[in-house]
Amino acid sequence: MKKTLLFLGQTARRWRTMGAIAPSGGPLARTIARKVGDLADGQVIIELGPGTGVITRALVERFPRNPILAVEVNEPFVAPLRKEFPAAMIVQGCASQLEAYLAQHGLTPDDVGVVVSGVPLLSLPSDLPQRILTSVASVLRPGRPYIQFTYSERAWRRFHVGGFERLPSKRVWVNLPPAFVLHFVRSEPSSS
Ligand SMILES: C[S@@+](CC[C@H](N)C(=O)[O-])C[C@H]1O[C@@H](n2cnc3c(N)ncnc32)[C@H](O)[C@@H]1O
Known part of the structure; x- marks a missing residue:
């Protein structure tokens, strides 16, 4: 309940950054985790x-x-995340700066198995969505997945997701609102 109130408070203050009326439900979260596939x-x-x-x-x-290296722009979420997931690397920052955050933790794109995103690219301003997609591409080696959830699969067609192949998505009805889990795979550099 406390988490839901925190989420709703941020949605009321920062609608474009939040892009959701409620936190994801368990079924959507588990579908996303399954879509990741296997990791070493x-x-x-x-x-x-x-x-x-x-x-x-x-x-x-x-x-x-x-x-897990989790990047959250919204400061009020950061301390609770650090408390709940003490083993995770929780960064307060923007998803458009992923290479820098990896380097700060002594990591490189060779270490990264997957990028999972709940950032609402459809509602973010200006060129920020494209900068985030470029940032995601910069930290994934060819063949590695980028999993993104969205409430409008159709609206995603307007995005140029350069450097990725798109695989079939999965619809999750049991969520508020129902959602799609989009599945991309980083292409070889020559086909981007
Ligand atoms: C739709 S909510 C999803 C929250 C959570 N993953 C879930 O599924 O319940 C979007 C989240 O993306 C965060 N966000 C928005 N823009 C961001 C950015 N540029 N970099 C990192 N996080 C961002 C918001 O603060 C918010 O926590």
Whole structure:
């Protein structure tokens, strides 16, 4: 309840940054964690926009031997995330700066297994969505996945997701509102 109130408070103050009326439900979070597929032990999971940590929790449960680096722009979420997930690297910052955050933690794109995102690219201003997509591409080696949830699969067609191939998405009806889990895979540099 406390987490939901925190989320709703941020939604009321920063609608474009939040882009959601409620935290994701457990079924959506678990669908996202399953879409990640298999990771080698130790490969880093980058999570963008963890909010109150529903997806983080599903990732920790499915991948207990993989470090998580979570990037959250909204300061009020950061301390609760650090408290709940003491083993995770929780960065307060923008998803458009991923290479810098990796370097700050002594990591490189070779270490990254997947990027999972709840950042509402459809509602962010100006060129920030494209800068975030470029940042995601910069930290994933070819063949590695980028999983993004959205409430409007159709609206995603207006984005140029350069450097990725798109695989079939998954609809999750049991969520408020119903959501889609989009699945991209980083392409070889020559086909980007
Ligand atoms: C739709 S909410 C999703 C929250 C949580 N992952 C969930 O599923 O309940 C979007 C989250 O993205 C965060 N966010 C928005 N823009 C961001 C950015 N540029 N960098 C990092 N996080 C961002 C928001 O603060 C918020 O926590």
